[in-house]
Amino acid sequence: DTEVTQTPKHLVMGMTNKKSLKCEQHMGHRAMYWYKQKAKKPPELMFVYSYEKLSINESVPSRFSPECPNSSLLNLHLHALQPEDSALYLCASSQGVGTGAEKLFFGSGTQLSVL
Amino acid sequence: GQNIDQPTEMTATEGAIVQINCTYQTSGFNGLFWYQQHAGEAPTFLSYNVLDGLEEKGRFSSFLSRSKGYSYLLLKELQMKDSASYLCAAMDSNYQLIWGAGTKLIIKP
Numbered sequence: 001d002t003e004v005t006q007t008p009k010h011l012v013m014g015m016t017n018k019k020s021l022k023c024e025q026h027m028g029h030r031a032m033y034w035y036k037q038k039a040k041k042p043p044e045l046m047f048v049y050s051y052e053k054l055s056i057n058e059s060v061p062s063r064f065s066p067e068c069p070n071s072s073l074l075n076l077h078l079h080a081l082q083p084e085d086s087a088l089y090l091c092a093s094s095q096g097v098g099t100g101a102e103k104l105f106f107g108s109g110t111q112l113s114v115l
Numbered sequence: 116g117q118n119i120d121q122p123t124e125m126t127a128t129e130g131a132i133v134q135i136n137c138t139y140q141t142s143g144f145n146g147l148f149w150y151q152q153h154a155g156e157a158p159t160f161l162s163y164n165v166l167d168g169l170e171e172k173g174r175f176s177s178f179l180s181r182s183k184g185y186s187y188l189l190l191k192e193l194q195m196k197d198s199a200s201y202l203c204a205a206m207d208s209n210y211q212l213i214w215g216a217g218t219k220l221i222i223k224p
Contacts, residue, residue, distance in 0.1 A: 056211075103148070
């Protein structure tokens with residue numbers, strides 16, 4: 001199984017809603033990532049979890065809250081988002097961080113629209 | 116600062132060969148990745164180079180020159196399905212990926 005599974009594929013939410021994005025991998029990878037990607041732009045790193053611990057937070061606003069319940073799962077909790085947060089949210093995993101094994105496997109993404 | 120440069124858009128003909136260039140400046144270097152991304156989809160891994168030279172994988176090849184801070188992706192026998200964005204990403208000394216803005220490749224019949 002070389003897949004990273006993300007749900008939902010599409011999400012429309014209002015600025016007062018609370019929603020969560022989910023990501024799962026069963027490749028035994030110990031690093032998991034959240035990226036945000038706007039149209040025609042490269043992915044922007046948001047968070048990195050290594051061995052279920054948050055290792056990188058790229059100064060992301062607190063309305064985005066990551067959670068790593070176990071080594072296979074990664075969630076992104078969303079609350080009070082702004083329209084400018086509308087983007088493709090990508091989850092990725094790799095064997096490790098800082099090991100040279102950073103080949104990223106991406107999920108298919110969640111296309112988020114904030115109204 | 117850290118920077119990746121690659122052309123914004125390229126056009127090529129089905130069956131032909133195209134080379135997409137990438138130059139990078141990073142704080143330290145731990146390898147160069149190429150990813151393919153179709154519109155509205157996730158990036159998929161194409162290649163990883165950390166040593167100088169050419170790596171060939173089917174119709175796709177990737178080249179790296181560390182002394183020049185330069186890489187290219189070579190696509191042979193182009194097919195319509197190769198129309199996509201191609202992202203170059205360099206890994207710095209902290210194992211952080213620095214992404215280029217991507218090259219949109221348009222294949223014409």
